[in-house]
Amino acid sequence: MRKIRRRFTYKIAALLGILTVVLFLLFIGPQEMDRNEKILIIERSIRSTMNRGACRLPQLPLDDPEVMKYYHAVDQIQCGNPHDDWVTCEKSICFVKPEISATQGEVICTYTDVMRSTDYNSKYGKSTKTKEPYILRASDFVKVVCHSSTSGNSWYGMAFGIRDGVAVKPKTPPQVPIYAGLAGGVADIVAEDNNPFVPKHFNVLMFGFDSLSRNAFQRKLPKSYSYLVNDLKAMVLKGYNIVGDGTPQALVPLLTGYTELELPETRTRMPNAKNVDVYPMIWKEYARHGYYTSFNEDVPNIGTFTYRMKGFAEQPVDHYLRTLYLEAPNMWNRCVEHCIGHQPDHVVMLEYTKNVNIHITNMSWHIIFVTNLQIHIYL
Template sequence: MESQFRFTHPLYKILGMLYLLIIVGYLLLRSNNLSYSDVKLVSKTTRSRVSLKPELQKYFVKTSKCQIPFVDPFNDEVMKIYKPQTLVRCSNESDLIWTEYNKNIKRHVLHIDDEVAFKLLNNTESEYNCFYQEIKYGNSADTYDNLGLKKYFTNGYVVPLHVEGLIVECQTAEDPKVVLQKDAFMFIQYRPLPKDLNQPRSARKPSVIMYGIDSLSRINLRRTMPKVFNFLQGPGWYEMQGYNKVADNSFPNILAILSGYSISAAREQVCDTDVKGCLDDMPMIWKYFKNASYLTGYAEDESDSNHFNYMRPGFTRKPMDYYFRPMLRALESEMDVYRLPEHDYMRYCLGRRIANRYIYNYGRQFAQRFVHERPIWGMFWSNHFSHDDTFMPSSMQEKVLGDLLDFHEDGDFEEMIMIFFADHGTRFGELTTLKEGFLEERLPMMFIYLPPWFRETYPSYAQALELNQHRLSSNYDLHNTLKHIVEIGGIPDGPELPKSFDCPTCQSLFYPLPEDRTCSQAGIVDHWCTCEPYLLLKDQEWTEPIAHSVIDRMNEYFVQKNLSKLCSNLTLNYIHKTEIKTGLDVNWYDEIKEVETSVYRIKFKVEQNSADFQATVVYNNSTQKAEVDVEKISRTNSYKEDSTCIDDKLAKLYCICFSDLKS
């Protein structure tokens, strides 16, 4: 009787029902897509999975011809210098003016918050007025015209369709007028579908959004943005752990992705990217997408460091359907600008907002307006919080995670392929001096997301991407993949698009990469290649002739470029370290004594302004002559104050101007 009572008592029936409801609720949560509410649950489970990787994973890539060692992002050496950053806010005030997109009328609406106004008016009922000025495109692709006339507006004002940017201001009604708040808003205005896109298509076309962060390696992403990294472990995401950059800084790496050309090949085959009008003529990837009926968009957050304008001529014609640069120039000119004291080059705040918030809000609007109606391609890039401070991405972690979650909540991931990527890793600073600094610089993050319908329709492409995660890949492969996406859903049996010019052996990542792939087959020259280990030489004095020979080549370079009257001859100060290239059967972390060989990697400092360089050298020990491509030598500390006397973009890395010499 006692046993029967224990299991039939009404209290136990209630507990049983509750338990059953909990199980059902859990299964329902698992079957639904992620939302803000269940991110914590997923983060917790993925964190436990990810935290095991540093212990279990030894290589990013381990094939017969390429071994890229895995780097623990929290190893003892790096933790001595790692300083997580705190987010600096641009304003602590609540928004007096905010915008809403009305889906019914497909228009943007301005709202005014009376409660915020009451506080800004010192808790009085004083009258105030709000005005806006339109930001207008200028005569060239890269400029804006003067702001339009001030126009008065009230709460619920519907923004005219032709307006793409506004500067807004509310001020007291009585003299002397006091500005309560000034702000700026950018708009992606809706465009109806063209008639031809209303017709049935042969195949569904995936949209593509490229979300880029400057100077962020896959190692530093794990270190500074672990929550973002956890999100990127979800279903449909693929990390290209063998992705290796092909050039030094931003422009050549981005050019390789977007055009399939290196700077030198473009000069020989198409045009000189230093000459005005060339960038308009280059066969950029967005032109192929546009020809395939895609709507195109592009935005960056720092006009002085824009990929196409930093020491480049920019565009003479508007390159995309939605091009943010003129709006950015207006923001930088018309709004209060704040730069972080320790990083005074980049603009951090534009008015009340962090600079990159305009960029990714623009990208989100672009997706919201169109991704569920038509195919789109867009690239949205941020420089200012990652370029000058290796660890500042840690302060932006919640913002970036929020961006990805917003795309998810909007349902955009159901329609689009996302490429979450960087141009290169950290090129300057303390991180480059560590043992893994060589890898930090050369291994930018690269994640590719495929929506569920795409994985179901093209299972072989998803399987190839899964396989290619741990094989060597490069910018040129990504270029070919973008071309492949253009071809998907195109004309049946139509002509294949031209693949990357500079790498005939590169391919789409939707096909399996060769297991025995080498750097040369991926279009990666020896100086940037991370496939083969270089082991440290203990006797650095023995390697001084190598450094002297490299410096001789650099001084000869100044003569060849007719720069010897402007640039000082370089002389050796000391050698940081010299490493020797070995076979794949040698452990990366071993140390060896002097060995007679032909390929070295040497990092040294010159006397002139304490400039640091790193070179990959073929050195003949008998003749004591170095074979080195000077324009492939890395400058590993800042050079912006050393070469103000010349404009040559490559020579600036190596030139120490007589006029800039420090005592």
């Protein structure tokens, strides 16, 4: 009797499972997969008479009590004393700090390259044991183990710089306009390039704070806002609106010129999804024009192209900081939460960007970096 009841229970459970899958495919699946229908609905909404009114920019107060009651001061990230790190890198050269040599005596270090395997895993290169400076060639990142025969003390951690050996990119004649404001198209671009009084290339730096409005930026970072507007004479796009709800929905159009719906499917949970390599990222265009490229985010577990997308199959840019952040948790007793060694994650990203600027002096660079840590956790 018990066996019959058990078989009956199994059959009911199997039937309910099949029914759940069928209902999902019938009512949820088509809504997710029919991208063309979504685009059509959006296009109809744009052309609707409801959207033909005058565009009035709202004048929102900065210090409204209803908003300010949700703002509060936060403690700084505590990562320890940066002077406790034995090794640092400048450009492509990693070395024991002079103050460490002065207190520890002769120090011998083993440097192991940390290289990208995938967007979710890193791998180790060969190890080099030396007391001389180490030159980064295979990777921008190294795991370092040091020992002082004089004091008997040891240290291990991570270091980063900008490696040598990145191939010089060939400059190609512009086929797609890369400069704004040239209505004449390719002919005007070529004329600009041939003008000896016009700079041939400009370095480009895009610095983004995820999930932060203009007013919130002014409230939480008033000194930065003042420096941008008053010192750098930055242009504030007061009428800019995001074109989607979410980081990828807002960032993808900025980097590709297309909405996510107009591009191939890359979401992990969807069948036949592709890697994000298929996106026409703007850094590809810059690379084609001879630029060195870099794309960096400081929280890998919520990365723009890896949280719900499949990530990149190949390393997307020349200098890719994600590899360092992936390896940091493996240095469990040297990296506390939100820190790499004795530096906060966002400071590491800023230092890495500065290194790119210092190292690449005879060529142009295009850098994009987005900080998620400060916004999602502290702002």
